[in-house]
Amino acid sequence: MILYTVMPQEIVFxxxxxxxxxxxxxxxxxxxxxxxxxxxxAEVIQIMSTNPMHFLHPDISPGQKLKLNV
Incomplete structure (x- = not known):
């Protein structure tokens, strides 16, 4: 798509x-x-750890729901 405009792309998009x-x-x-x-x-989206052992815990795998006491 070609968009001919004088507006900056930050405003257009x-x-x-x-x-x-x-x-x-x-x-x-x-x-x-x-x-x-x-x-x-909270629903786990991604494990941000660099420790490979953290990826083996099934209770914090992506998609799991965690109850938080806030």
């Missing part, structure tokens, strides 16, 4: 650059995780 997700990095049982917050519950 502003809606595409906005992130509307509720992703947050937390530490759960000593493991850094990227989670999506849903009330007092």
């Amino acid at each position: 502003a809606e595409q650059n906005q992130e509307t997700s509720a992703h947050e990095q937390i530490e759960y049982k000593g493991v850094p995780l990227l989670v999506e917050m849903k009330g007092n519950e």
